[in-house]
Structures are given as C-alpha cells and as structure tokens.
Amino acid sequence: MTEAILQVRDIVKTFGGIRAVDRCSLSVQPETVTGLIGPNGAGKSTLFNIVAGLYAADEGEVDFLGQRIDGLPPYRIVHRGIVKTFQIPRELRNMTVLENLMIAAPGVAGDSLVDLVRRPFEIVAGERETVHRAEEVLGIVGLSHLRDEYARNLSGGQKKLLELARALMAGPRLLLLDEPVAGVNPTLAQKILEVIENLRRDGLTIFLIEHDMDVVMRRCGWIIVMHQGRTLVEGVPDDIRRDASVIEAYLGG
Numbered sequence: 001m002t003e004a005i006l007q008v009r010d011i012v013k014t015f016g017g018i019r020a021v022d023r024c025s026l027s028v029q030p031e032t033v034t035g036l037i038g039p040n041g042a043g044k045s046t047l048f049n050i051v052a053g054l055y056a057a058d059e060g061e062v063d064f065l066g067q068r069i070d071g072l073p074p075y076r077i078v079h080r081g082i083v084k085t086f087q088i089p090r091e092l093r094n095m096t097v098l099e100n101l102m103i104a105a106p107g108v109a110g111d112s113l114v115d116l117v118r119r120p121f122e123i124v125a126g127e128r129e130t131v132h133r134a135e136e137v138l139g140i141v142g143l144s145h146l147r148d149e150y151a152r153n154l155s156g157g158q159k160k161l162l163e164l165a166r167a168l169m170a171g172p173r174l175l176l177l178d179e180p181v182a183g184v185n186p187t188l189a190q191k192i193l194e195v196i197e198n199l200r201r202d203g204l205t206i207f208l209i210e211h212d213m214d215v216v217m218r219r220c221g222w223i224i225v226m227h228q229g230r231t232l233v234e235g236v237p238d239d240i241r242r243d244a245s246v247i248e249a250y251l252g253g
Contacts, residue, residue, distance in 0.1 A: 004067070005174055006051065006082075011060035011070075013046055020046040023060070028174070031250040033196060035204040035220035037213070037240075039250055042226040044209045045087075048176050052084040064174065066207050079106070081173030087182060089159040093152035097143055100151050100162060101134035102127075104169040134169065141165045141195050159190025164195065175199070177208040181215060191205030207210040217241060220231055225249065 004027035013021040021043040026036045036044050049055040051062055053074040053097040062070040092100050092235055138144045141161045146154065151162060160180060167175060180196065193215065199208055210216050216223060217237040224234040227249040233240065240246055 002029060004028060005065060006207065007061075007063040008047070008051065008221070009061045009063070011047065011050060011062070012058045012201070013043075013050060013055060014058055019229050020190065021050070024226065024230050026185055026224050026231050026234065028207050029207060029222065030205050031200060031203050032222055033200050033208065035216040035221050035224060036209050036226060037208065037211070037216055038226035043229040044226050045178060047226070048084060048178055048207075048209060052078075052082060052176060054084075076097045078170055078172075082176065083167040083170045083172035083174075084176040085163045085167050085178060085180065087178045089156075089163040091151040091154070091159050091162055094150065096148050097162060098131070098134055098147045101165055101169050102130050104166040105133065106119070106170055111177045118141055125138075132176070137165045137168045140168065140198070142191055151236060155185075156193070157184040158250070158252065160184055161195070164192065168199075172204065174207060176207045177206060177210075179209055179211065181212065189215075 006028040008026050011021050011024045012019065023053060024043065024047060036047070038044055040180055045187060049069070050057050053069070055074070057070055060070070061068060064080055064082060069080060069082075072080075076119075081200070092103065095103070099140060113246055134146070135144065142160055143158065143165060146158065151159070154162060162181070163175075181192050184192065196206055196208075197219065209218070220237065222234065223237055223240045225232045225240060225246050232249060233243050233245055237244070
C-alpha cells in the first residue's frame with residue numbers, strides 16, 4: 001500500500017466535557033474516494049473541521065503529505081493543499097457564479113493600491129488568467145451556462161456544484177466534502193457524483209462524509225466507520241456492509 005496522504009493519530013476534541021472525538025486514528029490513501037460514515041453524533045464533522053484547521057484538537061496529531069498540520073490556521077492548511085466544502089453552501093449571493101470562483105483563486109494580484117500603481121499590466125494579465133481558470137473549472141462541474149448568473153438564483157444542487165467549484169479554484173490535493181449530495185435532487189446528485197469520480201481519475205484525493213449509504217457503497221473505494229468519536233472499523237464496501245459491529249452501531253443491536 002502507498003503512503004497515506006492524510007494521517008490522523010489519537011485526536012481528541014471535547015465540547016463542554018463531552019468528547020466529540022475520542023482518540024480517533026485513521027488514514028486516507030492518495031487518489032481515492034474514501035467515505036467517512038457513522039451515526040449522528042459520531043464525530044465525523046468535528047473531525048473534518050479539525051483536519052481543515054477550523055477546530056483545534058485537544059490532543060493528537062494530523063499529518064498531511066508527511067508533515068504535521070494540526071495547529072496551523074485554516075488559510076495555511078488551504079495553501080498546503082487541503083480544501084473543505086460545507087454541508088450548507090456558503091455562496092456569495094450577490095456576486096455572479098464567475099465572480100464567486102475568481103474571488104476564491106489563490107494569489108490574486110491587485111489587492112493593494114501599491115500593486116495597482118506599480119504593476120498594472122501584471123495585474124491585468126493575472127486577472128485574465130484567473131478568468132480562464134474559473135471558466136475551466138465551471139466546465140468541469142457543468143456550470144458554464146450559469147457563468148453570469150447571480151449565485152442567489154441557483155438551485156440547491158447548483159449551489160453545491162458552485163461550492164465544489166470554488167474549492168477546486170484553490171488547487172487542492174485533498175478535498176474534504178461534507179455531505180456533497182444531501183438535499184439535492186437525483187439528477188443533480190448524479191452530476192455531482194460524476195464530477196467527484198472524474199476528479200479522482202485525474203489524481204485528486206476525495207475524503208467525504210455522506211449519510212446516503214447507497215452513494216457511499218457505490219462510489220467509495222474505502223469506507224471508514226466512526227462511532228462514539230472513534231474509528232470503529234474500515235474496509236471495502238462489501239466488508240462494511242456485512243460487518244456486525246457496523247450494523248449494531250447504526251441500529252442499536
């Protein structure tokens with residue numbers, strides 16, 4: 001087996017005396033779609049937020065590409081190559097779809113008045129490059145026809161695609177997806193899943209939380225089950241489907 005792209009070791013996170021994550025350890029292999037599942041309250045979203053730097057772990061360690069990243073601020077983790085999407089999309093409602101992507105591009109020149117005065121041609125060239133990249137990403141997720149539409153006018157599924165597109169603008173190596181098809185109609189859900197699979201084929205690593213077991217079993221090559229803040233079991237879909245401890249965790253016996 002190749003070296004893991006993400007390694008989580010003995011992570012602990014408490015909220016008001018409640019251990020949301022309780023010495024959880026897991027790893028994600030590169031260029032895979034790995035699913036993280038478990039009953040409500042298992043600690044899945046909390047763990048994702050720790051990996052993304054949105055929460056600080058009380059104990060434990062997170063390694064990405066062989067380097068420790070726990071304790072880094074979120075923007076530095078994004079720069080390292082980990083980008084997280086949210087279960088409820090956070091689009092900039094009064095900006096167009098294209099503008100939502102452009103503002104997510106890293107290293108955009110022209111943020112300061114000094115840049116505008118000293119490097120006007122470089123700024124114009126950089127903006128053209130950003131527009132080109134944004135249009136490429138819109139093509140990847142199937143939103144090119146909505147390029148100039150205001151984000152507030154998109155459907156729920158289209159907003160999920162926009163959230164995914166903004167994440168791609170950052171050039172991630174590892175994409176954390178929190179329920180990417182939750183609340184989405186079947187047609188757009190299928191589109192989102194096709195985009196995810198195409199991204200994996202192109203070499204991106206996907207780590208996702210999803211409650212739809214049919215989606216997880218059909219789309220994930222490896223599945224990790226969390227229960228009461230810990231990794232309960234992991235394996236290929238067929239093994240997880242038959243595992244007695246997984247059935248008990250979900251059904252209570």
